[in-house]
Amino acid sequence: MAYLFGVAFLFAGVAGQRVLGPDASSAVLCAFFFSWCMTLLYRPGVLVTRLGRRLRATVAYGAGGVRGTDLVLFLRPFETDAEAARGVFPIPFATSLISMNLPGVDSGRTTEERLVRAFRPVGRPLALGRPGERLAYAGCDRVYLPVRNWEREVTSLLRRSRMVLLVASGSHPGTLWEFQEAARLLAPQRVVLLLYGDLSSYRSFRAAAHAGADREKRERPEPASAASRRLTLPEVSETGVLTGVGDSVLRGAVTFDARGSGEVRLWDGAMVPAPAAHFAAWVKRLAADQAEALTGLGDGRPR
Numbered sequence: 001m002a003y004l005f006g007v008a009f010l011f012a013g014v015a016g017q018r019v020l021g022p023d024a025s026s027a028v029l030c031a032f033f034f035s036w037c038m039t040l041l042y043r044p045g046v047l048v049t050r051l052g053r054r055l056r057a058t059v060a061y062g063a064g065g066v067r068g069t070d071l072v073l074f075l076r077p078f079e080t081d082a083e084a085a086r087g088v089f090p091i092p093f094a095t096s097l098i099s100m101n102l103p104g105v106d107s108g109r110t111t112e113e114r115l116v117r118a119f120r121p122v123g124r125p126l127a128l129g130r131p132g133e134r135l136a137y138a139g140c141d142r143v144y145l146p147v148r149n150w151e152r153e154v155t156s157l158l159r160r161s162r163m164v165l166l167v168a169s170g171s172h173p174g175t176l177w178e179f180q181e182a183a184r185l186l187a188p189q190r191v192v193l194l195l196y197g198d199l200s201s202y203r204s205f206r207a208a209a210h211a212g213a214d215r216e217k218r219e220r221p222e223p224a225s226a227a228s229r230r231l232t233l234p235e236v237s238e239t240g241v242l243t244g245v246g247d248s249v250l251r252g253a254v255t256f257d258a259r260g261s262g263e264v265r266l267w268d269g270a271m272v273p274a275p276a277a278h279f280a281a282w283v284k285r286l287a288a289d290q291a292e293a294l295t296g297l298g299d300g301r302p303r
Contacts, residue, residue, distance in 0.1 A: 179209060189297065203236070
């Protein structure tokens with residue numbers, strides 16, 4: 001939308017140049033006016049189009065209202081929504097006149113939207129709606145679950161999912177339970193942990209998950225078949241990642257092989273000339289690798 005306005009102002013600038021005359025000062029004035037209008041309209045255009053995408057999302061109520069079995073279930077602490085809803089690599093006002101014409105510049109897509117675009121070939125992206133929210137953030141379709149017995153509804157959705165994307169951040173009890181349930185129900189290759197923000201939040205999640213697993217093992221010994229589904233959460237170091245790159249909240253991912261061993265995949269855009277394009281390619285590669293990992297698991301069923 002912003003670019004359409006910009007083209008309109010370009011024609012206005014050309015018309016103004018014809019009216020004011022062919023001298024150089026008039027041409028410079030018209031060029032400056034065109035660039036200034038593009039700068040002012042870019043951000044409002046991004047926000048308006050993002051609002052349109054938010055309004056276009058499909059909404060369901062209860063797991064029974066969700067159609068289909070090939071789901072990509074997006075689970076996360078609701079507290080991460082606001083940060084992930086920012087546009088990836090927004091254009092600073094002072095540099096927008098230059099950067100708007102460079103390849104790989106952000107189109108206003110948020111982190112969640114980029115994940116949706118990359119993983120849509122795997123299945124239908126679906127996220128749990130935050131209770132009480134008036135309008136969901138752009139990205140996945142939403143399903144709103146009852147506050148009571150929501151765990152039963154999530155279990156039903158997990159059984160119908162081809163893949164689960166879970167934000168491994170902090171020690172929220174609900175997120176930890178969702179991780180344990182996904183590890184219990186799904187093949188390890190179907191689980192992808194997303195690393196958001198400071199890597200210390202993943203370390204907190206890892207420590208809490210290990211503590212919960214040890215406690216559950218003491219209270220309720222597992223049979224060998226269930227123990228084989230245990231996912232091993234690897235350690236993550238700060239090496240190779242710059243936590244302040246761009247405005248992307250996504251810093252990496254953890255994927256699992258058939259034995260449940262985790263592998264860390266960090267994204268570092270500090271040394272690339274076009275971090276937005278590099279980030280989009282990294283997410284697309286992650287999705288393609290996980291789609292390939294599902295090929296040996298049959299017809300797309302969780303187990």
